[in-house]
Amino acid sequence: MATSACAASVLGYDGFSLLIKSKTDTVEFFLATKSSSVEARHAGHGRLITTLGVGFGIAVAIGNTIGAGIVRTPGEIAALLPSTWLFFAAWATGGIYMTLGAMQFAELGALLPQSGGQYNFARAALGDYAGFIVGWSDWISTAGSFAAVSIVFGEYAGDLVPAAHGHVRALAAGVILLFALLQWKSMKVGSGVQDLTTILKAVLFLAVVAVCFLHRATPVTAVASRAAVPVGWPLFVAFIVALQAVIYTYDGWYGVVYFGGEVHNPGRDIPRAIFGTVFSVLAIYFLVNAAVVHLVSVREFAGSDFAMGIAARRVLGLAGDNFIRIVVVVGLLSSVNAMEMATSRALYAMSRDGLFFSLFARVNKGGIPAPSLWLSTAVGLCFAMFSFERVAAILASFFVADYALSFVSLFVLRQRMPESERPHRAYGYPWTTSLALAASIVFLVGALASDRENTPLTFLVLAASYPVYRALKWASRRSAARAALE
Numbered sequence: 001m002a003t004s005a006c007a008a009s010v011l012g013y014d015g016f017s018l019l020i021k022s023k024t025d026t027v028e029f030f031l032a033t034k035s036s037s038v039e040a041r042h043a044g045h046g047r048l049i050t051t052l053g054v055g056f057g058i059a060v061a062i063g064n065t066i067g068a069g070i071v072r073t074p075g076e077i078a079a080l081l082p083s084t085w086l087f088f089a090a091w092a093t094g095g096i097y098m099t100l101g102a103m104q105f106a107e108l109g110a111l112l113p114q115s116g117g118q119y120n121f122a123r124a125a126l127g128d129y130a131g132f133i134v135g136w137s138d139w140i141s142t143a144g145s146f147a148a149v150s151i152v153f154g155e156y157a158g159d160l161v162p163a164a165h166g167h168v169r170a171l172a173a174g175v176i177l178l179f180a181l182l183q184w185k186s187m188k189v190g191s192g193v194q195d196l197t198t199i200l201k202a203v204l205f206l207a208v209v210a211v212c213f214l215h216r217a218t219p220v221t222a223v224a225s226r227a228a229v230p231v232g233w234p235l236f237v238a239f240i241v242a243l244q245a246v247i248y249t250y251d252g253w254y255g256v257v258y259f260g261g262e263v264h265n266p267g268r269d270i271p272r273a274i275f276g277t278v279f280s281v282l283a284i285y286f287l288v289n290a291a292v293v294h295l296v297s298v299r300e301f302a303g304s305d306f307a308m309g310i311a312a313r314r315v316l317g318l319a320g321d322n323f324i325r326i327v328v329v330v331g332l333l334s335s336v337n338a339m340e341m342a343t344s345r346a347l348y349a350m351s352r353d354g355l356f357f358s359l360f361a362r363v364n365k366g367g368i369p370a371p372s373l374w375l376s377t378a379v380g381l382c383f384a385m386f387s388f389e390r391v392a393a394i395l396a397s398f399f400v401a402d403y404a405l406s407f408v409s410l411f412v413l414r415q416r417m418p419e420s421e422r423p424h425r426a427y428g429y430p431w432t433t434s435l436a437l438a439a440s441i442v443f444l445v446g447a448l449a450s451d452r453e454n455t456p457l458t459f460l461v462l463a464a465s466y467p468v469y470r471a472l473k474w475a476s477r478r479s480a481a482r483a484a485l486e
Contacts, residue, residue: 048115049187049367052263056191057273058280059198060338061255065281066201067335068152069249070288071328075304076245080238083229087298090239091289094246095282098253100436101403102278103426104410106271109257110423111413113266116349117258117342118406123353125409125416132355132469133462134402139346140461141398143376145251146339147383148395150175153332156325172384179337180377183344186366187262190341197334204327205284208308212291215315240446244396247443249285251399253277258342262367267423343376344369356472357479397447397458404440407433 074087081087114120117138123131154171158164164171183190230238256263256273263269292301292311301307308328312320348369351360364370410426410433426433447455 047363047367048262048369050262050264051187052191052259052269053265054269054272054276056195057256057259057263057269058276059195060191060259060341061253061273061277062202062280063194063198063334063338064252064255064342065250065277065335066205066284067252067332068149069245070285071308072152072305073245073249074289074292074307075301077242078298078302078304078307080242081229082299082302084293084298086229086239087293088289090242090246091285094243094250095285097247097436097439098250098281099278100432100439101407102253102274103428103432104407104436105254105257106274106424107422107426107429108406108410108413109254109260109270109274110267111417111420113260113263113270114349115259115261115345116352117346118254118402119346119349120257120260121409121413122405125412126405128353128355128473129466129469130405131353132350132472133465134405135346135350135355136465136468137398137462138402139343139350139376140379141395141402142339142343142346143379144383144395146176146336146343147172147380149332149335149339150380150384153329153336156328156332160322160325160329169384173381175333175336176340176377176380176384179333179340180373183337183341183368183373184364184366184370185368187368188366190337190368194334194337194341197330197337201331201334202280202284204330205288208312208324208327209287209291211315212295212311215295236446237450240443240450243443244447244451247399248396250281251396252338253281255338255342258345271424340373340376340380343380344373347372347376351476354473354476355469357476359479397444397455398461400440400443400447401458401462404437404444407437407440 077090078087081090108121112120112124116135119131119135119138122134150172151168153175154164154168157171158166158168179193182193229235254274255277256270260266260270263273288308292307295311295314296307301310304310306324309321309324312324314320316323347356347360348363350356351358351372360369360372360375362369362371411430413420414429444455448459
């Protein structure tokens with residue numbers, strides 16, 4: 001049987017399942033779509049629209065990545081690591097980890113171009129339960145992310161508008177609902193908003209960098225903090241906790257894989273969008289941090305949640321503070337929109353494949369999975385009731401656990417599907433994949449040992465996922481059976 005030809009003929013953008021067929025001591029793997037069953041189940045509804053390209057892929061990923069983290073975390077990292085070289089070492093370590101991950105995700109995204117994110121990789125390689133773990137945690141963590149960004153939006157908008165001061169959660173809820181309404185209209189509206197807000201964000205952040213570097217005043221050398229640089233085990237603990245903040249800040253670079261089934265030429269455009277995003281984010285984060293350190297010592301902004309504002313005040317006085325707040329508010333709008341779009345795709349994919357209620361696989365005429373969008377919005381509104389720091393610390397371990405399962409998935413798919421066409425292959429495989437996986441494991445073990453408050457919650461949620469998986473699968477089957485009878 002011509003396995004590769006068969007697989008190529010059935011590989012589509014609406015869903016897939018990995019089927020195993022044994023012949024004596026030979027195992028053949030096939031990719032098969034579930035598009036026909038999904039379309040039959042939701043006849044009369046719309047479907048995801050395949051119109052997106054590299055530009056949107058980079059815009060949504062940059063929007064997904066550059067948000068509240070780069071504003072809030074520099075001061076947190078400086079407090080943990082009050083040394084310029086340790087401060088930049090933490091950012092560099094996170095950047096290397098992100099780059100290693102991008103090499104693997106470029107292959108996976110091009111090989112399995114389905115909307116829904118990392119869920120698709122884990123399910124194809126490791127089965128329904130592994131897919132559920134990744135899909136569920138990815139959905140929850142991304143909803144938490146846009147809630148965290150909305151909280152920061154509320155804080156900064158309240159400082160700019162006196163009448164809004166003290167109404168952080170109301171402002172956060174308002175911006176979440178606003179973008180849900182804009183996206184509900186159609187994918188054209190949502191992608192247009194994303195392109196516009198991402199361009200504005202990039203321009204404003206680069207303007208901040210230029211203003212700081214063009215300032216000719218002598219860099220500040222006085223220190224406000226006399227905290228000693230940790231050594232030994234305390235240094236390891238501090239570095240791991242700092243990496244939690246760094247990884248949270250970098251997360252989102254793979255944003256295009258949430259929309260794989262909507263990309264016009266995924267084999268070419270998904271890898272380009274991933275690497276374009278990684279290089280852009282690395283450049284912007286390095287420039288922003290370097291610009292701040294150019295004017296303010298690491299010890300001086302240690303513990304501050306507004307390091308960029310401290311630097312701007314050195315140049316523009318009190319007006320600098322408001323200028324940075326405007327930059328942040330505009331930038332955060334792009335992040336909320338990108339994350340809300342991504343979250344709805346994660347839930348849509350699980351529902352499409354029978355791991356959640358079939359209702360949430362429905363797509364409106366504008367190409368939006370509307371029920372998934374509104375449920376994701378509701379979860380984000382719940383997260384918006386917590387503080388930014390608590391949400392970020394919990395989510396970092398979720399992100400890395402999902403990354404680790406994706407890296408394992410690449411190893412498995414290379415073994416099980418050696419003849420499948422791969423538009424892009426991971427650079428340095430298997431060494432870069434092994435290094436990325438090892439780094440993930442070291443981080444998770446270190447986080448569990450050093451952060452006894454937040455990381456155990458992540459592992460507890462993952463451990464409790466199996467009964468939830470069984471219950472939801474049973475309920476979704478009953479729901480699908482009733483829908484078929486109707």
